Amino acid sequence: MMEAILSIEFTAYVALAVLLYAIREATNIPNRYIPIVAVVLGVAFSVFESRAFSFDVLLVGLKYALYGVGSVAMVKYALEKAEGEDK
Structure with a gap:
């Protein structure tokens, strides 16, 4: 199990998700261009x-992209939900 978590594929899509989230937050790129x-x-x-x-x-790259976009959407949804509960 730990080997799968630390595998290069997992690391790649986590790094891509963090990079996409940073790009989304730091720039004025519309959300439709993030994918x-x-x-x-x-x-x-x-x-x-x-x-x-x-x-x-190419397929591996597309898989990384899908995982990254999904992770960013999940984090965005979780943060918005947490902000909604604080109010």
Whole structure:
């Protein structure tokens, strides 16, 4: 179990999620462009990781992007819910 948590794939999508959240908070990029940024960053990281480009590398990059966008949405929802409960 711990090996899966510390695997490169898990680390990659957590890093991507943190990066996407930082980009979302620090810039004025509309939310509709965040998935595009996630795909570009996810595929770029996957290419960097494998040092090649193929269909499988593209799919891994898209997987990273989906995980990252989902994680950012989950954090955003949790923060908004917590703020709503404080009021």
